[in-house]
Amino acid sequence: MSDTAVADTRRLNSKPQDLTDAYGPPSNFLEIDIFNPQTVGVGRARFTTYEVRMRTNLPIFKLKESCVRRRYSDFEWLKNELERDSKIVVPPLPGKALKRQLPFRGDEGIFEESFIEERRQGLEQFINKIAGHPLAQNERCLHMFLQEEAIDRNYVPGKKQLNFSLEAGRQRLTKIFEYSSYTQGKSKSSHSKDGLATL
Amino acid sequence: MSFFGFGQSVDVDILLNDADSRRRAEHKTEDGKKDKYFLFYDGETVSGKVSLALKNPNKRLEHQGIKVEFIGQIELYYDRGNHHEFVSLVKDLARPGEVTQSQAFDFEFTHVEKPYESYTGQNVKLRYFLRATISRRLNDVVKEMDIVVHTLSTYPELNSSIKMEVGIEDCLHIEFEYNKSKYHLKDVIVGKIYFLLVRIKIKHMEIDIIKRETTGTGPNVYHENDTIAKYEIMDGAPVRGESIPIRLFLAGYELTPTMRDINKKFSVRYYLNLVLIDDEERRYFKQQEVVLWRKGDIVRKSMSHQAAIASQRFEGTTPLGEARTPGPLSDSGNRQ
Numbered sequence: 001m002s003d004t005a006v007a008d009t010r011r012l013n014s015k016p017q018d019l020t021d022a023y024g025p026p027s028n029f030l031e032i033d034i035f036n037p038q039t040v041g042v043g044r045a046r047f048t049t050y051e052v053r054m055r056t057n058l059p060i061f062k063l064k065e066s067c068v069r070r071r072y073s074d075f076e077w078l079k080n081e082l083e084r085d086s087k088i089v090v091p092p093l094p095g096k097a098l099k100r101q102l103p104f105r106g107d108e109g110i111f112e113e114s115f116i117e118e119r120r121q122g123l124e125q126f127i128n129k130i131a132g133h134p135l136a137q138n139e140r141c142l143h144m145f146l147q148e149e150a151i152d153r154n155y156v157p158g159k160k161q162l163n164f165s166l167e168a169g170r171q172r173l174t175k176i177f178e179y180s181s182y183t184q185g186k187s188k189s190s191h192s193k194d195g196l197a198t199l
Numbered sequence: 200m201s202f203f204g205f206g207q208s209v210d211v212d213i214l215l216n217d218a219d220s221r222r223r224a225e226h227k228t229e230d231g232k233k234d235k236y237f238l239f240y241d242g243e244t245v246s247g248k249v250s251l252a253l254k255n256p257n258k259r260l261e262h263q264g265i266k267v268e269f270i271g272q273i274e275l276y277y278d279r280g281n282h283h284e285f286v287s288l289v290k291d292l293a294r295p296g297e298v299t300q301s302q303a304f305d306f307e308f309t310h311v312e313k314p315y316e317s318y319t320g321q322n323v324k325l326r327y328f329l330r331a332t333i334s335r336r337l338n339d340v341v342k343e344m345d346i347v348v349h350t351l352s353t354y355p356e357l358n359s360s361i362k363m364e365v366g367i368e369d370c371l372h373i374e375f376e377y378n379k380s381k382y383h384l385k386d387v388i389v390g391k392i393y394f395l396l397v398r399i400k401i402k403h404m405e406i407d408i409i410k411r412e413t414t415g416t417g418p419n420v421y422h423e424n425d426t427i428a429k430y431e432i433m434d435g436a437p438v439r440g441e442s443i444p445i446r447l448f449l450a451g452y453e454l455t456p457t458m459r460d461i462n463k464k465f466s467v468r469y470y471l472n473l474v475l476i477d478d479e480e481r482r483y484f485k486q487q488e489v490v491l492w493r494k495g496d497i498v499r500k501s502m503s504h505q506a507a508i509a510s511q512r513f514e515g516t517t518p519l520g521e522a523r524t525p526g527p528l529s530d531s532g533n534r535q
Contacts, residue, residue: 007387012376014391014442021440028398028436058398060369129479134370134399 030056032131032146034124037116047071048116050123054146060137060160066147072096074151075123078130081141085157088136091129094122208254209298211342213267213329215247226347227319227453236347239313239327245269245346246307249292249331253301263334265293269308271315271327271348273464275414285462286312286327295334315461316350316493321423322414323465350456352492355381364395365485372396375473375485377445383494384454390445392473394437400478404433406445407472408452409486414465426472428452449491456493 036051053067075093082090097119100109110116130136131146138159144151215221215237224238239245249267253260271286288311292304318325327348333340358379366372372395377388392404408428415421428451433443458467469491474484 007385009387009389009446011444011446012378012389012391014393014444015440017440017442021438024438026397026436026438028400030400132400132477132479133481134367 025057027057030054030058030128030132032124032127034120034127037120039111046111048111048119050120052127052146054131058137061143061147063147068146068149070145070151072119072123074145075126077151077153078141078145079126081157082130082136082139085141086135086139088133091126093126094119208258209260209333209340210252210254211331211333211340212250212252213247213331213342213344214250214303215245217246224347224349226317229319229324236345239311239346239348240351241313241348242310243313244307244309245311245329246305246309247329248303248305249342250303251298251301251333253298256300260298260333261296261335262293262298263295263336264291265304265331265333266291267304267306268330268332269311269327270330271313272325273462274324274326275464276322276324277414283462283464285314292331313348314350315348316456316458317347318455318458318461318467320412320465320467321425322412322421325461325465349493351495352383352456353495355492361487361489363485363487366396367483370396370398371401371475371483373475375487377471377487377489379489381490381492382449383492384456385450385494388445388447388449388471388489392432392443392445394439394441394443397436397438399481399483401433401436402476402478403431403435404437404443404473404475405429405431406447407474408447408449408454409470409472410454411468411470412465413468416463427454427469454491457490 032052032054034050034052037048038050039046039048041047049069049071051067052070053065054061054063055065057064072093079090079093082088097110097115100112100115102109127146131142136142140155140158140160143160144155218237222238223235225233225235227233249265251260251265267290269286269288270284273283273285275281275283288308290306290308292306313327315325317327326345328343328345330344331342358381360376360378361380362374362376364372364374374393374395375390376393377390379386379388382388388406407426407430410425410427412423412425413420414423428447430447432445437443454469455467457469458465460466468488470486470488472484472486474482476482
């Protein structure tokens with residue numbers, strides 16, 4: 001039987017989508033807002049805290065809604081923990097603004113409203129980028145930062161395990177990643193041909 | 200075509216006997232330009248003449264012998280001095296003597312084996328050429344003529360689809376399917392991506408064709424990856440249960456057949472890379488090798504047969520040739 005000159009380009013058969021899946025809420029909901037900056041303390045001992053509110057339906061987070069207060073140095077702590085323990089390249093934080101902390105400034109220095117707003121935006125970008133990262137979601141420090149009242153700096157660093165498997169029958173595997181634009185050419189993970197593991 | 204030799208008192212040309220009837224094929228040169236060369240297949244005879252035209256008819260040309268060679272060689276760019284010849288045939292055309300007038304010498308290389316396809320790549324080149332040489336005491340006169348060789352295959356007996364479930368645990372599970380594992384150069388990749396679990400915010404998905412040229416052996420292996428094509432197949436965020444179709448026409452891209460371990464010197468392999476990009480520009484990808492092969496040209500079937508095949512694909516179209524009589528709307532109105 002000789003072959004035809006016209007290729008068969010018909011779509012492959014696929015299962016029709018369940019309507020509750022099609023119109024239901026997506027499983028990737030994750031929103032973190034940073035707002036309500038408040039400066040506490042007096043004189044030289046002043047510092048600014050920000051409210052970090054998270055709403056999500058990802059099963060890896062114990063609480064579907066959480067609200068904590070954090071200051072800039074808490075964000076720095078999180079960045080350091082992730083840089084040390086995880087394989088991801090952590091995005092930059094907004095600046096430390098040391099110059100603003102010098103005396104004899106004409107303005108309020110780091111308590112200047114415009115500066116706080118700038119910093120708030122930078123922190124919001126930072127935390128959203130990180131919290132959506134599948135490898136970062138594995139780190140206990142992230143969960144403690146987002147969902148526990150206070151950060152215990154003497155905690156034992158480690159990975160977070162899901163309490164239960166949502167997809168019964170699938171084996172647990174190591175997550176393999178490779179990033180390009182996120183790492184800007186430098187990859188912290190060992191080079192792998194695939195960015196997805198075979199189940 | 201290169202042309203060496205100085206003090207040219209003679210013009211050398213290589214002409215093929217079947218130059219009128221033989222097809223030419225386009226082939227990329229090392230500097231990226233495209234040129235047309237005579238196309239040969241394995242086993243075909245290469246015959247023609249070497250013609251010598253004396254520039255000054257009164258001046259005789261003394262020589263130490265005239266010969267023509269058919270050569271197939273592999274040249275690694277980082278090792279230009281060493282050409283590896285895997286086909287080398289020679290025919291002596293004239294013993295040492297004199298050429299007193301312009302003349303032509305016939306030659307024939309019968310049923311020449313041409314086991315590999317011509318290839319010009321990033322780090323390696325495989326070429327076939329005829330070389331006519333007039334040996335002289337001080338410097339030879341050499342004329343080369345490149346030809347292009349294509350290796351043909353037939354439809355593979357076994358051509359299973361590629362179907363795999365991959366993912367990142369508890370984050371992203373997909374099942375991808377490509378309808379074949381071996382595609383010819385004018386084929387269409389038909390496939391689909393089925394989303395089983397989506398816990399990341401996907402922005403879009405694309406499929407890339409990657410060519411990997413491997414040169415060298417042992418510890419000196421060097422891979423050169425080149426993304427031949429990037430084709431977006433999905434824009435937007437999918438949810439569980441969605442199927443995204445893939446239809447990628449290969450004829451639009453510059454592809455060669457898969458070449459595996461050619462003369463133990465180099466390989467050219469192709470991979471499909473499925474890439475998902477999330478809203479923070481993180482890339483999740485799965486690479487899969489596909490085998491490409493070159494199909495021989497077939498005689499086209501009659502147009503009506505082709506139209507009949509095409510119409511079977513779409514519900515409601517009338518095959519060409521059927522008489523359509525005008526009638527009340529209810530009759531013809533159901534045609535799409």
